[in-house]
Amino acid sequence: MNNLQLRGASSLHESVREELLKRIKSGIYLPGSPIPSTAMLSExxxxxxxxxxxxxxxxxxxxxxxxVAGKGTFVKERRRFLREVDVWLSSIDNARKLGFRPRLQLLSITREKISDATMSVLNPPQDAMLCVRKTVLADDLPIMYDATYLSSDIDEDIVEKFSECSVIDALEQHAIRIVNTRLIIDAAPAAGKVEEIFAIPNGYPMLRRLYKVTTTKSRITIFGIVESPFDRLACSLNLPANQMSGSYLKSKK
Amino acid sequence: MNNLQLRGASSLHESVREELLKRIKSGIYLPGSPIPSTAMLSExxxxxxxxxxxxxxxxxxxxxxxxVAGKGTFVKERRRFLREVDVWLSSIDNARKLGFRPRLQLLSITREKISDATMSVLNPPQDAMLCVRKTVLADDLPIMYDATYLSSDIDEDIVEKFSECSVIDALEQHAIRIVNTRLIIDAAPAAGKVEEIFAIPNGYPMLRRLYKVTTTKSRITIFGIVESPFDRLACSLNLPANQMSGSYLKSKK
DNA sequence: GAGTGGTCTAGACCACCCT
DNA sequence: GGGTGGTCTAGACCACTCC
Structure with missing residues (x-):
């Protein structure tokens, strides 16, 4: 009836998992299509x-x-968005360039403190800030969940811009120049709304980009966290020799 | 007896999870210490x-x-290594700078093809390459699993260097200059040995850095994949305005 | 030997979807 | 109504660790 236990799997559920994975990879189960029901596989x-x-x-x-409860279990479609992190290109433009149809959706504007543990590396202010939350969709599939934090004494029309377009575009439209962007890329468990939006189970980790953008206007420093399902996004960057610093170029020791 | 179902959890196991998480975060269960046994929590x-x-x-x-079977369930110690990705600093030096005691461990040298799907973005050669695998430990805890791919016609003494130290240091010791580093940061499920090394269950995703290092010697282009548990490593980079290209600096449209 | 977590099973109930 | 997955339970066995 079966031909399990072929791999180095030490347990039954592992063998089953390997076998299913094999069938997905070999195309027996196709992306977007349902796999057989639990009952059928069990048999x-x-x-x-x-x-x-x-x-x-x-x-x-x-x-x-x-x-999906009541419908079946489906093989996930795999199409990944390559975010070019070293180029000053908004996510929207980046997506468009790669042939996606990007769209932006405002979720909420609130006043909140930044509480994330990793974020503390960027030394954000301790007091409550304006928090603009939005999702970025590519071809109608959500690929990013962005929380932008602005100091709360900012002009209302700037806030409005931030809720309509990306950080970079918003700044550009107000002729504010970016001086520096500090970026931290990590992964952290999905929490709350993020689980819903991306249908992520069990606090499974999201790929995150935490940023701190400093501008020529000293009052305007922007913090933010962008979260993406790791199977929908990866980051890419280029490090040419002439821009590098560090031990390699200095005579070491 | 209990005070569950307080959060927005829709299922029992979710409530329990939230409660346990709360206890970990609030310090009731301490890092490195065991939590009560399944039986006790059940009661x-x-x-x-x-x-x-x-x-x-x-x-x-x-x-x-x-x-740990037979011993108990422990709260994971959280100490995270911040890899500075924009500086030409070997992982070892980076770790040392941050106050870790880093160590390198050679695992294997084999001949293999590069098969990773994400890697194909970097256009690696299709034929079999020399593959040097090693782990990087910080304070005796594994934080990176590195697979370095070299074209197989490379001198033996260079290969030896690659198995002893990081890519950057190995090149430096042979006075080979790096021209460019292309980096992709993504996350992908742990497979095979990686699960063992980091005690990662069920193909849980690892934070990865895929690199392509081009050098002045045209024959020497190095590919590699570094995998880390996402709770042990994050990447950091800095993007000063004067080094940037992209739509922001050009007059757009 | 007592305690731990890990695995596998059986069976029951629910909510959901489709026809 | 018959299918789907999701949840919760009970009970049994194993391998491991520590005393």
Missing amino acids: EFGVSPITIKRSIRDLQTAGMLIA | EFGVSPITIKRSIRDLQTAGMLIA
Whole structure:
């Protein structure tokens, strides 16, 4: 009935997972299409439905499958957005350049403190700031969740711009020059609304870009966090020799 | 007996998870220390041990806990290494600068093709290459798993250097100059040995840096993949205005 | 030997979707 | 109504660790 236990898997649910993964990779199960139901797989493999469910859940958290209650379990479509991080190009323009149809959606404008642990490396102010939250969609699929933090004494018409377009475009439209961008790329578990928006289960990690943008106007320093599902986005950057500093160029020791 | 269901959690295991997370964050359960056993938590919360296990497993994949069979479940120590990606500094020197005691461990030297999907963006050669695998430890904890790919016609003494020290240091010792580094930062599920080394479960994603280093010697182009658990490493970079290109500096449209 | 987590199973209930 | 996945439970077995 089955041909499991072929790989180096030490447990049943692992074997099942490997086998399903193999079928996805080899194209037996196609992106966007449903895989057989738990019951059917259970019968095919001669394993308890619970064990099948376990494997499927693991593949879900690994971003390979997406299960929809009442409908079935589907192979996730894999199309990844390459964010060019070393170029001053807004996410929107970046997406357009890569052939996506990008769209921006304002979620909320609130007053909040920045509480993220990683963010503290960038030394954000301790007091409450204006927080503009939006999602960026590419081809109608959400790929980014952005929280932009502005000092709360900022002009209302600037805030408006921030809710309509990206940080870079908003600044440009007010003729404010960027002096420096400090970026931290990390991954952290999805929390709250982010889980919903991207249908991410169980606090699974999101790829994040935390930024601090300093401008010529000393009053205007912008902080922000952009979160993306790791299977929808990757960052790319280029480091030419003539721009580099560090131990390599100095005579070491 | 319990005070669950307080958060916006829609299921029992979610409530339990939130409660455990709260206790970790508030310091009731301390880093490095064990949390109560499944049986005890089951009693305390008035929930099936299986539901407790479910919550614990989710917190494990989220990098908060680490369960050791026969010993107990422990709160993971959180100390994160900030890799400065825009500076030409070897990982080793970077770690040392941050106060870690770094160490390098050679794992294997093999001949392999580069098969990673993301890597294809960097257009690596299709034929088999020399693959040097090593781990980087900081304070005796593994933080990076590096696979360096070299064209297989390279001198043996250079290969030797690559297995002893980082790419940058190896090149420097042979007086080879780096012309450009192209970097892609993404996250991808852990596979095979990586799961073991970092005690990562279920193909949980690792933060990765894929690089292509071009040098003055045309024969020598180096590819590589560095993987790290996302709770042990983040990348940082700085983008000063004078080095930037892109739409912002050009007159747009 | 007592305690730990890990695995696998069986069975029941729910909410949802589609026809 | 018959299918789907999601949740929760009970119970049994194993391998491991520590005393």
